Amino acid sequence: MKTKQLLNSLKFLEGDGEMCRLTRAKDWSKTAVGAPDTWPQSLRTTLSIVLNSKFPMFLWWGPDLICFYNDAYRPSLGQDGKHPFILGMRAEEAWPEIWTIIKPLIDQVLEGGEATWSEDQLIPIYRNGKIEDVYWTFSYSPVQDESSRVAGVLVTCSETTEKVLTLKQLEESRDELAFAIDAIEIGTFDFNPFTYRFSANARLKEWFGLSKHDEIDLKHALDAILESDRPRVIEAIQKTLAYSTGGKYDIKYTIIHPVSKKETVVHAKGRSWFNEEKIAYRFNGTLQDITEQKQFERELEKQVKERTRELAEKNLELEKMNKELQSFAYISSHDLQEPLRKIQTFSSQLLEKEYDHLSDKGKEKFIRMQVAANRMQTLIDDLLAYSRTNTTERVFEKTDLNKIIEEVKEDLKEDLQQAHASIETSNMCEVKIIPFQFRQLLYNLISNSIKFSKEKAHPHIKIESEIDSGKKFNIDKLSKEVTYCHISISDNGIGFEPQYSEKIFEVFQRLHGKHEYSGTGIGLAIVKKIVENPNGVVTASGELNKGATLDIYIPAN
């Protein structure tokens, strides 16, 4: 009967939960609260609430603050910690590590104060074999006994460690992001399309000369954009806010600080966020300072322009010089020829009428004067021919080289006969050339071969031609992809020393004294000009006393 009574009196401890069982099984008689059947109703009621609640709860009871707690609270004690032996223990013994934190709170409640409220408070406890940083949101509330005295402290609590740590991590990530944004010198903005205001980081505000703390009116920011850029930026923003355009923002423009007038060129990128009604509710992004890059580009552009202008100037100068040269040719043809012709005419009159009055020495000097005058005549004529080679625009015609060689042979008939010279030709191809120029070219070369022949040997001139690609001829100046007609003219004359193979093509360059071989030193210069006119190449090779070979390469098409 007594047992049954006891059981009845302990009905509040019924239940299958772990803490119910442990509380039932505990020998309370050895504790300050004594056996359960002696517990006051207030304790029983409170404990019944605690043990049956699914919300973490804890109870300290009596002057010794004996510990009770429920299943929901139990996980907060972890493994290898206070569970289960703090059940029935005095608070001071059970929580030595935090006693200094919680004692004042407990006292406050016990002394008739109000319930406490602490949110996300760090209260490190011993669990899982070590002291752990645990965050709690908790309330201590007073429990009164039958005599309306505060006899216990009910703790309802919730561990918020995870939430706090997540928030902390979030905070750290934000810090890191801010640091990164700061490090790469990026401005950030977050625009609200409903208010037309935006927030931004300090850097962006600095560029725009905006106040550091407030949200900003878009209009205010637009005022700081270079006037010529502004319409473009407004249009880009409007497009970004329209769902149909995809909401992407990508634009470069210049900001001018309203006070310092400092220019910042930025590359802005961002996007809009749309709600279900396809209305933009947010538009955020970044601004990158590309002033230096832009300045570099501008500097480069400026330099290119400068160089181009210089080149154009040089070109003009060259054109002018070319014209001057041409007018020089004109002057030599008219003004120089006139006095020369007069000298020649006067001397021919003297020769005709007064020659007999001269002494023998006088006669000899007179003849030498005439020779000199005639030589000047040849010089002027050759110079004119040279200057006309590139000024006259002539038509290129497909021409049979054989025909031209025959014409030149006819022109030089007397010279060829006199020198007992022979010309051997083989495989002459058709080439696109300016016929009268090429006739002049062959004329100059064949006359050279006759002129520079060896004493006691009849001049023999061999002319050959072939067509092949530039690649095959192995000459630097030829384009590899172009097909050339290669014409070689070789003789058995006096040749020349190989070191002069370039020099002989220069104007007025002569390798022999005038008394040895006549000539003005212009013939080969004319040849070179004629060949280079249609992008051809001419080279000379020779050996002293073993003949010379001129190789001409002319584009075949």
Place this chain on the structure above:
Amino acid sequence: MEKTIHRLVLADDDLDDCSFFREALEEIPVAVSLTVVHDGVELMRFLSNNQDNLPDLLFLDLNMPRKTGFECLTEIKAHDKLKYLPVIIYSTSLDIDVLNLLHEKGAGYYVRKPGDFSKLKKVIHEAILISSQGIANSPSREKFVLQP
């Protein structure tokens, strides 16, 4: 149409060339009178004063002060009466482009002043002979230049 050449006009500003011409003419077996003018303006004045009694042949230098030989030729060939006057260009230079243009403008022959006096006599004589045969007004381009 045979035509005897009696009266020549030489338009040349160069006094040496004028005396060469006169001396050469004296040694050629033709009986002609020579009028010399020294620039284009003078030439045109002379011609318009004598437009009803034109000379038989004009030797025209190209480089002259005030009005060039080329301008004179253009004016002459555009004039109703003067256009019948045979014109022989008498110049130092020999430029292909200039030659073509002169031939086109209706010049008769082209004589390049030679540096040899005997050649000068020859070419002047030749020019007078050809002109007396009445063909100075219409030579073909190939025969345009008279070679001494």
